[in-house]
Structure formats: C-alpha cells, structure tokens
Amino acid sequence: MDATTERLVDFALRAEFDALTAETVRECKRRLIDTFAGAMGAYNEALSQKARAIARYYSRATGASVWGSALQTAPEAAAFANGVMLRFLDISDTYMGKSRGHPSDVISGIVAVGESVHADGRSVINAITLAYDVYCSFMNAVDINSKGWDQPVYGVLAGVLGAGKLLRLSREQMANAVSLALTPNMALGQTRQGDLSSWKGCAGANAARNAVFAAMLAHEGFTGPTAVFEGKRGLWDIVGRFEWPLPASSGSLHMVTRTHLKSLPICYHGQSAVLGALDMRARLRVQDITEIQVEAYREAVAMMGNDPTRWAPTTRETADHSMPYVIAIALLDGEVTARSFAHERLTDPAVVNLMRKVKVSESAALSAQYPESMPSRLSIRMSSGEVFTAEVRYPKGHAKNPMDDAEVEQKFRSLFREYGDERQCERALQGLWDFDRATDIGNVLKLFLPVIFTK
Known part of the structure; x- marks a missing residue:
C-alpha cells in the first residue's frame, strides 16, 4: 500500500469510541436525528418509492432494513435506498472545505453494515465519526470539484473505512477496501451542472452502496490495485499531489461537530x-x-x-x-x-x-x-x-450559529409527520437520543417500522 493509504488505514484501525468526547458523541447523535428526519420526510416521495423497488430485488430474510418499511435487503441495497431518502429533500448536513459535500451520505451505508452484523450503538457511532473525520479532512486536503469530479469520491472513501471498521477488517483487508472503493468510483461533476436530474440526490447514496460493497469484497479476500493514491495512474495523477495530514496517534478529529445543519430544504x-x-x-x-x-x-x-x-x-x-x-x-x-x-x-x-x-x-x-x-x-x-x-453570514444550523437540541427535535417532528404519527415519532426520536446505549442497533431501527408491524 502507498503512504496515503497506510495513514488512512492506521487512522481507521486506531479509532475507538472511548477516545471520543461527550460533545462528539452528542453531535453524532444529533446528526443521526437530522439524517433520519430527512429520510422519513422523503419516505413517500416518488423517488424514494423507486429506490425501495430496487431494494426489493435483493430482499432476504435477514440483512439490513429499508428505514420505515418491513423490507429486509442486502446491506448495499439498503445503503442505496436509505441514502436516496436521506438526501432527496436536500435538508441533510453539509461541510465546506476546499470542496463541498454532504458527510451524512455515509450514514446509510454504515448503519446498514452495523445492522447486518448486529453492532451496538457505540460501535456505529465510532464508525460514523471516523467516516466524518475522513470525509471532511479529505475535503480540506484537496478540491476535486474544480478538477471535474463530484463529492461521492469523498463519500465512498469515508464510507468504506466506516464500514470496514464494523466488519473488523484486518490492516491488509482495509487497505484493499480503500482501493476497491476508490478505483472504480470516480464520480463526474456533471451531476451538478445544468438542468439537474434525480441523480443529484442519488449520487451520495450510490457512494454509500459502493462503499459497503467494497468493504464486503475486501472482507471476502478480494484485492484492489496497489498505490491507489500515489501510483502512476492513481488519484494524485488525476487531481495533483496533495498533503493530507492525519493524527499519528489515537484520537478523533471530531469533524462531526463542525458540519452545518440545514433549516431549509435547499442548497x-x-x-x-x-x-x-x-x-x-x-x-x-x-x-x-x-x-x-x-x-x-x-x-x-x-x-x-x-x-x-x-x-x-x-x-x-x-x-x-x-x-x-x-x-x-x-x-x-x-x-x-x-x-x-x-x-x-x-x-x-x-x-x-x-x-x-x-x-x-x-x-x-x-x-x-x-x-x-x-x-x-x-x-x-x-x-x-x-x-x-x-x-x-451564518445561517441557522451553521456550526457557528447552531440549532439547539429543541430545534433539531422540531425538525425531526415536522418531517416525521410525512411518515408516521406523533406517538411513533417520539419513540423513534428517543431511540436515536439513546443510540449509544443500544446493544444492537437493529432494535433502534425497528422503531421506524410501520405501525402495523409494531402493534
């Protein structure tokens, strides 16, 4: 593996929940609430229904949930369907560095993998905060948008490290997962030019899907091209060499505390x-x-x-x-x-x-x-x-003008109304606040089942 891959892999392997601050854990849970709010608000939209139809092709008795439904499907299919829902309303969080993107795009894939392996809430929070660290620091390191590439490049790399963490990949497997995620998934910036199509809200979901698939490939022993960053036809060759500093010792960058929430469903x-x-x-x-x-x-x-x-x-x-x-x-x-x-x-x-x-x-x-x-x-x-x-200068929800907890909860309640009733809303909301206490995150996701299945 090249030096950049090595630093990323070691950073991911060192990441531990116990190293996270209480603020980081709380902000991660706020991002979960914010993300599920957007997903449930978009549940009945036509594109969400189409994404669930795709997921049904991969339905199975066990696997990962399509949020808000009784459908169990392959983790990568759940990552896509849930990813489409969480992004459709354009009300998910964002981050601006040298480039721009939506870090919460990683959540659908990480939660799908976490559910499939019966991970506890602490492990999933650790994987999400790790992925946020990678996503946002990657954006701080290099502007791929100006080179013609789209934000899913950030998402697929961040997502595969979070998914790989939950799959407990070895150092060698994690390096292969990085390569298997990045090599085939360079997304074109044309997605966000001219008259925008439905793919605008699906690109991040596709990155989440492909991140999960790459992690699964590595888990089963598939290998990826070496030197995916620094090789002759690697990322540096395409976008130019860049420095990407990451901590040399254990510890989070806490980037999940620095993303901006949206008060309005617009860019x-x-x-x-x-x-x-x-x-x-x-x-x-x-x-x-x-x-x-x-x-x-x-x-x-x-x-x-x-x-x-x-x-x-x-x-x-x-x-x-x-x-x-x-x-x-x-x-x-x-x-x-x-x-x-x-x-x-x-x-x-x-x-x-x-x-x-x-x-x-x-x-x-x-x-x-x-x-x-x-x-x-x-x-x-x-x-x-x-x-x-x-x-x-700082719109409501910006990291320097944050929503308080009551405002985040109100956003969740107002969007959840498009899906379910007040009683279910409050149970689901409390489940997300208690996410770090869950011994199996599947129990939290069951709170989003249609009421007919929870009586």
Missing part, C-alpha cells in the same frame, strides 16, 4: 439569502417589488445563479439549487418547505414573474469570507424607490 449556498428574504418579508409588499439583488460568494453564484436553468427550473432538483426560485418562494409564501417544489409551483406565473426580477452577482468581499462563513447580501428595491437590505 446550502442559498440558506443565508433565503433567511434574509424571510426576515424582510413582513416589512414589504411583494407586489411592489421592482428588483431583487442577491450578492453572494463565488461558489454560491456558480451553483445557484450562474446558469440559465436557474431562472427556468423544470425539476425539483434544479429548483432547490436555483437562487431566483428559492428567493421568490420565500417572499411569496413566507416559508420554504418540501411542498415548495411541487411541479405546479415551478410554472406558477407569480413565481416566474418574481424570479425575473432577481439578479445574482458575486461580491469579492463576500467571497473572501468563504468558507469560514456563508455570507449573502440581499437588496430589494420597491416601486417607491425604497430599498430593503439584509445580510446573513
């Missing part, structure tokens, strides 16, 4: 601007608006306001990554929810008319603040000539 780059719009809405008459100017940092403009499709979204996936659309919805409705992206709203004349008044531009001063903050400045000009302004 994270639009959170600040929309929160500013919602704050201003009560002070103005929408019908009197003549111009809306959004100033933001470079990455926000590139993702949400630098393509003609963002002014004419035809899919939900494009709409929740459209600055004009989410600003228009916020001002018209006074809220942005999962229902804001119903197909009929995409062509609503009131929405389309207001979108035409939105202009998006980069501010060099705001770009200089990213990624430490996610700043946006909103200026709304009225027919009277009056201008309303708002600037938000």
